[in-house]
Amino acid sequence: MDEASVRIVPANQASWEDVEAVFDTKDYAGRCRCQRFKVVGWIWRDSTYDERVAMSQAQTACGDPNAASTSGLVAYIDDEPAGWVAVEPRIAYPKLRTLRVPWSGRDEDKDDAGVWVVTCLIVRKGFRGRGLTYLLARATIDYARERGARVLEAYPMITQPGKEITWGELHVGARQVFEEAGFAQVHHPTPRRVIMRVDFEA
Structure with missing residues (x-):
């Protein structure tokens, strides 16, 4: 991919129609709308699709620079909306407080607003397979740093050739994507998940 053809902006500087274009897909991302770690209870049972869309629209603040x-x-990519990455303070995701991956084997303040997280990467159909997730992961670093983050964290998966990953599991990103962006692995809580971080105070 020619990086000169790629432009990445905060969602509030984009239009809601552009965000909708990225999410307009029949797979996991289109149904979840990056609300998996935000809704109360089990996502599909305790929230409706329309509720998740409304939550996403309010959270992005599209069209309000x-x-x-x-x-x-x-x-x-060439002015066409092509991808999305969710990046916010960790406290914006209430359900992360109860999951094994962020906390197993670690003793951290769950309410530390200085820790930001990357929870989801999406590439629109028609733009996949061109390396856009690598650019999105890299863009989160300066974005979080400029907004006062002390640490930026991600919970990617370890992918293995020939091993299928189902149910949209890879929305968290692959380990090599964050490695190339400059994240360092700090913990390995499950066989397929790692915790990777950028420490801005180091």
Whole structure:
């Protein structure tokens, strides 16, 4: 991919129509809308699709460049909306407090607003297989640092050739994507998941 053709902006500087174009897919991302770690209870049982869309629209603050916060970044390729990455303070994701991956074997303050997280990467159909997730992961570093993050964290999967990953599991990203972006592995809580971080105070 020619990086000169790629532009990545905070979601509040994009239009809601552009975000919708990225999420307009029949797979996991289109149904979840990056609400998996935000809704109360089990995502499919305790929230409706329309509720998740409304939550996403409110969180992105699309079309409001002066918004106090937004929930991610939107990537454009030749001015076409092509990708999304969710990046926010960890405290924006209530369900992360109860999951094994972020906390198994670690003793950290779950309410530390200085820790930001990357929870989801999406590439629109028609733009996949061109390396856009690598650029999105890299963009989260400067974005989080500039907004006062002390640490940026991700929970990617270890992919293995020939081994199928189902149910949208890879929405968290692959380990090699974050390695190339400059994240360092700090923990390996499950056979297929790692915790990777960028420490801005190091």
